[in-house]
Amino acid sequence: MTYFPEEVVEHIFDFLESHRHRNTVSTVCKAWYRVERLSRRSVFVGNCYAVRPERVVVRFPGVRSLSVKGKPHFADFNLVPHDWGGFALPWIEAFARGCPGLEELRLKRMVVSDESLELLARSFPNFKVLVLVSCEGFSTDGLAAIATHCRVLRELDLQENEVEDRGPQWLSCFPDSCTSLVSLNFACLKGDVNAGALERLVARCPNIRTLRLNRAVSVDSLSKILARAPHLVDLGTGSFTMDHRAEAYHRLMNNFTKCKSLKSLSGFWDASPRCLPAVYPICRNLTGLNLSYAPAIQGADLIKLIRLCLKLQRLWVLDCIGDKGLAVVASTCKELQELRVFPSDVCGAGTAVVTEEGLVAISSGCPKLNSLLYFCHQMTNAALITIAKNCPHFTRFRLCILDPGKPDPVTNQPLDEGFGAIVQSCKDLRRLSLSGLLTDQVFLYIGMYAECLEMLSIAFAGDSDKGMMYVLNGCKNMRKLEIRDSPFGDAALLEDVGKYETMRSLWMSSCDITLRGCKTLAAKMPRLNVEVINERDESDEMEENPSDLHRVEKMYVYRTVAGPRNDAPDFVWTL
Amino acid sequence: MEGGGSDGSDLDNLKATELKLGLPGTGEQEKLPSILPRSSKRAILEANEGPSKRNSSEIKSVERDQKPAAKAQIVGWPPIQSYRKNSYQAMKMEAEPTGMYVKVSMDGVPYLRKIDLKVYKGYEELREALEDMFKCFSLGEISRMNESNGYEYAITYEDKDGDWMLVGDVPWEMFISSCKRMRIMKGDEARGLGSTP
Numbered sequence: 001m002t003y004f005p006e007e008v009v010e011h012i013f014d015f016l017e018s019h020r021h022r023n024t025v026s027t028v029c030k031a032w033y034r035v036e037r038l039s040r041r042s043v044f045v046g047n048c049y050a051v052r053p054e055r056v057v058v059r060f061p062g063v064r065s066l067s068v069k070g071k072p073h074f075a076d077f078n079l080v081p082h083d084w085g086g087f088a089l090p091w092i093e094a095f096a097r098g099c100p101g102l103e104e105l106r107l108k109r110m111v112v113s114d115e116s117l118e119l120l121a122r123s124f125p126n127f128k129v130l131v132l133v134s135c136e137g138f139s140t141d142g143l144a145a146i147a148t149h150c151r152v153l154r155e156l157d158l159q160e161n162e163v164e165d166r167g168p169q170w171l172s173c174f175p176d177s178c179t180s181l182v183s184l185n186f187a188c189l190k191g192d193v194n195a196g197a198l199e200r201l202v203a204r205c206p207n208i209r210t211l212r213l214n215r216a217v218s219v220d221s222l223s224k225i226l227a228r229a230p231h232l233v234d235l236g237t238g239s240f241t242m243d244h245r246a247e248a249y250h251r252l253m254n255n256f257t258k259c260k261s262l263k264s265l266s267g268f269w270d271a272s273p274r275c276l277p278a279v280y281p282i283c284r285n286l287t288g289l290n291l292s293y294a295p296a297i298q299g300a301d302l303i304k305l306i307r308l309c310l311k312l313q314r315l316w317v318l319d320c321i322g323d324k325g326l327a328v329v330a331s332t333c334k335e336l337q338e339l340r341v342f343p344s345d346v347c348g349a350g351t352a353v354v355t356e357e358g359l360v361a362i363s364s365g366c367p368k369l370n371s372l373l374y375f376c377h378q379m380t381n382a383a384l385i386t387i388a389k390n391c392p393h394f395t396r397f398r399l400c401i402l403d404p405g406k407p408d409p410v411t412n413q414p415l416d417e418g419f420g421a422i423v424q425s426c427k428d429l430r431r432l433s434l435s436g437l438l439t440d441q442v443f444l445y446i447g448m449y450a451e452c453l454e455m456l457s458i459a460f461a462g463d464s465d466k467g468m469m470y471v472l473n474g475c476k477n478m479r480k481l482e483i484r485d486s487p488f489g490d491a492a493l494l495e496d497v498g499k500y501e502t503m504r505s506l507w508m509s510s511c512d513i514t515l516r517g518c519k520t521l522a523a524k525m526p527r528l529n530v531e532v533i534n535e536r537d538e539s540d541e542m543e544e545n546p547s548d549l550h551r552v553e554k555m556y557v558y559r560t561v562a563g564p565r566n567d568a569p570d571f572v573w574t575l
Numbered sequence: 576m577e578g579g580g581s582d583g584s585d586l587d588n589l590k591a592t593e594l595k596l597g598l599p600g601t602g603e604q605e606k607l608p609s610i611l612p613r614s615s616k617r618a619i620l621e622a623n624e625g626p627s628k629r630n631s632s633e634i635k636s637v638e639r640d641q642k643p644a645a646k647a648q649i650v651g652w653p654p655i656q657s658y659r660k661n662s663y664q665a666m667k668m669e670a671e672p673t674g675m676y677v678k679v680s681m682d683g684v685p686y687l688r689k690i691d692l693k694v695y696k697g698y699e700e701l702r703e704a705l706e707d708m709f710k711c712f713s714l715g716e717i718s719r720m721n722e723s724n725g726y727e728y729a730i731t732y733e734d735k736d737g738d739w740m741l742v743g744d745v746p747w748e749m750f751i752s753s754c755k756r757m758r759i760m761k762g763d764e765a766r767g768l769g770s771t772p
Binding site for chain 2: 074076077078079134160161162188292293295342343344375400402404433457459484485
């Protein structure tokens with residue numbers, strides 16, 4: 001099978017962009033396996049415990065870009081104990097030893113220590129991109145190490161991490177010779193920043209296009225930065241509060257006007273409505289707008305701003321926008337593709353909330369909508385059916401009705417028909433989160449129609465094991481299934497044990513599975529790690545040797561070629 | 576809201592006379608989930624067999640301690656990323672509107688007054704300020720907080736839920752954040768609100 005010299009085959013493989021395709025060609029024959037592994041530049045590890053880092057390094061010695069994900073998704077909602085695992089250090093160590101050409105590292109939901117960041121900074125001379133999303137365990141000292149030693153750093157992107165603040169000096173650690181920054185996002189840092197150092201850094205990086213500041217950066221500083229970097233494409237403002245009559249305010253507005261390339265805005269910490277007009281000049285070019293941390297911007301001010309954003313494709317807001325506000329979005333933002341509406345009490349008493357009406361309006365005004373995260377107080381089947389008809393292009397549909405298990409308020413029926421309409425209409429649906437009152441019927445629909453579904457989140461839903469079985473039997477492309485507080489037990493768990501090897505992971509908490517069920521699964525499937533997570537309670541019933549009939553509170557199952565992990569804390573039992 | 580719950584019957588009677596716009600019995604339902612979490616050790620509410628059994632478990636739940644108008648405190652619900660949740664909580668705590676003016680009415684007085692709650696450090700200062708403000712009208716001392724017996728007037732306030740509460744029960748910070756307006760109530764009407772020591 002060697003019609004072509006290896007270089008040619010390698011060149012052909014270069015056109016394969018997705019990991020899946022490259023994985024597939026590597027299984028064709030030994031020659032192709034060899035060519036593929038030596039030429040692979042980018043590796044994505046969806047579960048850090050699915051494979052040992054050393055093994056990745058041995059197989060793909062030429063990797064330049066590595067992405068690794070750690071904790072299960074429900075860790076975002078405090079359902080996974082704090083020290084469950086997901087450590088970055090073993091990965092950084094393995095690559096430091098075996099793959100020093102690494103240039104890009106992207107980590108999500110992992111524990112990253114300052115020690116790992118220091119090791120990272122010193123081990124990879126060509127290191128260019130660091131992206132940390134929802135990680136924890138490090139401080140600004142770790143960032144200082146990165147700034148100091150990564151000579152050709154292009155991107156430092158910190159998204160929603162818990163970072164310990166040890167002072168503002170980290171930013172000053174970027175040497176004067178550092179001029180390569182293209183993207184800098186430190187919005188999640190809570191501490192102060194040295195304004196002068198920041199302004200000088202921006203000034204000497206002519207290619208900077210993304211800049212997301214944290215709350216400590218004043219509007220004054222922002223103004224100076226905009227003057228130095230008018231080519232910005234993506235801006236996260238810092239604290240957006242100032243006297244709107246002051247000369248500084250007018251300077252700010254002028255500087256915004258000069259930013260002709262600005263496409264995306266976020267931040268707006270502490271924004272007071274009176275400062276908003278400063279951004280009016282650039283609104284008509286905006287494709288992305290994130291106001292989800294600006295509770296003071298509501299009502300008429302918010303609507304006025306939205307009306308200017310004709311090209312908006314991505315909008316994140318708080319639910320105080322209200323159904324009326326969403327109607328304005330629907331009539332203005334015809335290009336809208338992604339909408340997220342977050343709930344908050346932070347808007348204050350008596351502010352608007354969103355219901356099914358807002359979403360129906362959006363669906364009829366914005367037919368390009370394909371990604372939704374919507375927290376609301378109520379939803380009806382009729383609304384969902386309409387939405388499904390209006391927007392058949394959903395790839396991500398996450399609906400959270402705040403009251404768990406709430407039925408359709410008009411008919412008092414479960415929302416099975418509504419969600420059924422969504423999965424039937426949206427043939428490309430890859431991700432779905434359910435809420436409200438739901439019976440096994442909705443899972444029948446999902447199993448029948450949701451052929452492309454890869455990720456499903458279930459909470460307080462279903463009547464019996466059948467529900468889960470419909471999903472496992474039906475959804476061929478399921479990768480991640482996470483379930484909480486639903487009546488699925490051992491029968492459902494063990495219905496099709498082979499299925500879990502075709503999936504990345506299964507999470508079940510507060511369901512009806514027992515220790516016996518978990519043990520059976522573990523015994524039948526040696527290439528799965530079946531983790532039972534037992535947190536101690538004061539009223540602890542779990543003895544050293546709990547009975548097999550004991551209900552398991554939290555279970556996490558994932559396929560792996562690495563065997564049981566060696567860093568599990570003692571409350572995690574790998575069966 | 577259920578803070579002075581020891582006097583069950585008195586509070587029930589008071590609740591029964593409360594003016595609400597909803598249908599009878601709808602008040603409780605809005606606050607509680609229709610399907611309660613399955614025997615999770617962390618869930619505060621008791622497990623429920625199914626949606627049809629809402630009412631009995633709601634009644635049980637109301638007797639436990641609950642924050643007013645709170646969604647049930649289920650771990651990890653609503654599913655908001657903890658980073659975002661923490662940010663919102665921090666923002667809420669910092670929210671300081673400039674000046675906190677509330678109306679104060681006094682029974683029998685033809686006009687109302689307005690005071691800035693932020694100006695006072697505690698209940699004593701507030702009481703003194705009110706006494707001073709309405710000096711010319713009052714025929715007796717305005718009661719000290721928590722003790723409506725033996726005084727001509729009691730100071731009450733309307734909270735976020737629209738309930739009329741006796742001033743003085745909750746910590747000061749909590750009071751000023753939930754007080755919407757105040758009313759200095761005449762003695763006889765005030766008797767019913769006093770919490771028995």
